Each structure stands twice: as structure tokens, then as C-alpha cells.
Amino acid sequence: MNKIVMVLTTLRSGSSLMAGILHKLGVSMGSPLKRSYYEHVGIDKIFCDILNYYNVNQISAASPGFKLPDDWRSDGQLAVWFGDLVDILDNELVSRRLSAFKNTKTAMLIPIMQGVFEGFNGVEPLAIVMDRNPVEIIHSYERYYGNSIDDIPGTYAYHKSFLGDVPFRNTTVSYSELLDDWRGTVSRIATDLDIEWPNSIDAVAPAIERFLDPDARHFYSNTNLDEDSLSGNEAVDEHYAN
Numbered sequence: 511m512n513k514i515v516m517v518l519t520t521l522r523s524g525s526s527l528m529a530g531i532l533h534k535l536g537v538s539m540g541s542p543l544k545r546s547y548y549e550h551v552g553i554d555k556i557f558c559d560i561l562n563y564y565n566v567n568q569i570s571a572a573s574p575g576f577k578l579p580d581d582w583r584s585d586g587q588l589a590v591w592f593g594d595l596v597d598i599l600d601n602e603l604v605s606r607r608l609s610a611f612k613n614t615k616t617a618m619l620i621p622i623m624q625g626v627f628e629g630f631n632g633v634e635p636l637a638i639v640m641d642r643n644p645v646e647i648i649h650s651y652e653r654y655y656g657n658s659i660d661d662i663p664g665t666y667a668y669h670k671s672f673l674g675d676v677p678f679r680n681t682t683v684s685y686s687e688l689l690d691d692w693r694g695t696v697s698r699i700a701t702d703l704d705i706e707w708p709n710s711i712d713a714v715a716p717a718i719e720r721f722l723d724p725d726a727r728h729f730y731s732n733t734n735l736d737e738d739s740l741s742g743n744e745a746v747d748e749h750y751a752n
Contacts, residue, residue: 511632511633511634512604512605512606512607512608512609512632512633512634513607513608513609513633513634513635513636513703513705514599514603514604514608514609514610514611514627514633514634514635514636515532515537515608515609515610515636515637515638515703515705516610516611516612516616516623516635516636516637516638516678517529517532517610517611517612517613517616517637517638517640518616518617518637518638518639518640518673518676518680519612519614519617519639519640519673520614520617520640520642520647520670520673521568521614521647522642522646522647522650522654523640523641523642523647523685524640524642524683524684524685524688525612525614525640526546526547526548526612527685527688527689527722528612528638528640528683528688529547529548529549529610529612530548530721531688531692531696531718531721532548532610532612533548534709534714534717534718534721535696535707535708535709535711535714536707536708536709536714537608537609537610537707537708538602538603538606538608538609538610539603539609539610539611539612540552540553540598540602540603540609540611541602547612548612549611549612549613549614550598550602550611550613552594552598553595553598553611553613554613554615556591556594556595556598557613557615557616557619558615559591560588560591560619560622561615561618561619563587563588564576566618568614568615568618576618578619578621578622582621582622583625588622592622592625592626595622595623595626596626596629599626599630600630604630604633607708608705608706608707608708617673620676620677623635624677634679635678635679636678636679636680636703636705637676637678637679637680637681638680638681638682638683638699638703639673639676639680639681639682639683640682640683640684640685641682641683641684641685642684642685642686643685643686646685679703680703681698681699681702681703683695683699689722692718692722693711693715696711697711
């Protein structure tokens with residue numbers, strides 16, 4: 511059975527790092543990919559179009575509670591984008607023994623992806639769920655987006671809420687463990703998801719070591735959120751606790 515891995519994530523959680531490692535391990539990711547982000551350009555455009563259709567700003571908590579309507583399958587415009595997604599996956603990804611794609615918007619559109627995969631026989635969808643200390647995420651938001659987000663803790667909680675119940679076989683990977691022990695982490699992923707990397711870990715180790723840069727972290731914290739000065743934000747505390 512062919513397998514396709516989705517990297518699911520909140521913003522600023524290390525998903526590009528994970529996707530870059532998958533790419534070096536020989537996992538098929540289609541093309542073209544956005545430089546440094548390892549996001550399939552075609553898939554990203556479709557996801558952007560869908561969120562724009564619903565007036566959802568990905569980096570804002572201004573649309574809390576967003577979810578696809580239950581009758582989304584009957585929407586003619588969504589049907590077009592649905593078909594475009596099927597075509598990309600069919601032509602570039604699911605015919606490979608092991609493929610993957612990463613996009614920060616995927617978690618918001620999981621019902622659509624469930625529908626897409628229902629149409630493929632002999633393909634098992636899997637997920638790597640990225641996790642990171644919320645204190646680090648919030649400071650990374652501030653550095654990356656500046657003042658463009660008014661409520662950063664609320665935005666984090668907004669994105670985290672989509673990862674509460676992933677309907678695919680999945681494993682969770684933390685940003686810190688990926689930096690601290692990438693060999694052990696990718697070995698565990700392979701075991702958890704019952705997959706075999708196309709390239710051996712030893713063969714690609716030099717390339718991955720060059721790719722990883724622990725000093726590139728925008729902010730590092732070993733402080734739990736409820737001990738930090740940001741504690742007291744109910745939404746963040748709740749999602750971090752879960």
C-alpha cells in the first residue's frame with residue numbers, strides 16, 4: 511500500500527524543518543516546492559483560495575471558530591478546488607510508495623483532505639503533528655510577523671484547536687527533539703507510522719546535519735507557559751494543557 515504523510519502544524523512550530531528532513535530522506539513531495547518552506551506551490555494556492563473564499567486570515571484570530579460547513583461538498587466552487595487537489599495528488603504524490611506534503615493550512619481543512627483520500631484506493635493517509643513550546647511560538651510570531659498580529663496567544667490557540675482530533679494515523683514530533691536528536695526522531699516516526707525511508711539515515715546524515723541549525727531558533731524557552739508572564743491567557747493555557 512502506498513502511503514502519504516501530511517505534516518500538520520500550527521504556525522511557527524518547525525514544520526519547514528520537518529519537511530526539509532523528509533525531502534532529504536527521499537520522500538516524494540512533488541514540484542514545484544516553495545523555497546525554504548517545502549510547500550507544494552499548487553496545493554498552497556488551492557488552500558489559500560479556499561481560505562480567502564471564507565474570508566479567513568490564517569495569521570489572525572479574527573475568525574475564531576472557523577470550520578467548513580457540513581454541506582461543503584455541495585458547494586460548486588469548492589468542488590472545483592477539490593478536483594484540483596485530487597489531480598495534484600493523483601499526478602504527483604499518491605502513485606509513489608511514500609510521499610508527503612507540508613502546509614500550515616492543512617489542519618484547517620482536514621475534512622476536505624478526508625474527502626480527497628476517500629477517493630484513492632490503496633493509499634493510506636498518515637500525519638506528523640508538529641508541537642513546540644507555546645512560549646517559543648509566541649515569541650517567534652512576534653519576531654516573524656511583527657505587529658501584524660494583535661492577539662498572538664489567541665492566534666496560537668486558534669490554530670492549535672484544529673489539531674485536537676486528527677482523523678488519520680499520526681505521531682507527534684516536537685521541534686526541540688527534532689533539533690536535539692533528529693536521528694532518533696526520524697527512526698521513531700518510521701516505527702510509529704510503519705514506513706520505510708527511501709534513503710537510509712546514514713546516507714543522508716551529512717546533508718541533514720548541514721541543514722539543521724539549532725542556533726537558528728528565534729527564541730528558546732524551557733519555561734512552561736503557566737509559569738511564564740504570558741500565563742493567564744485562558745485560550746493558550748487550555749490548549750497547552752491539552
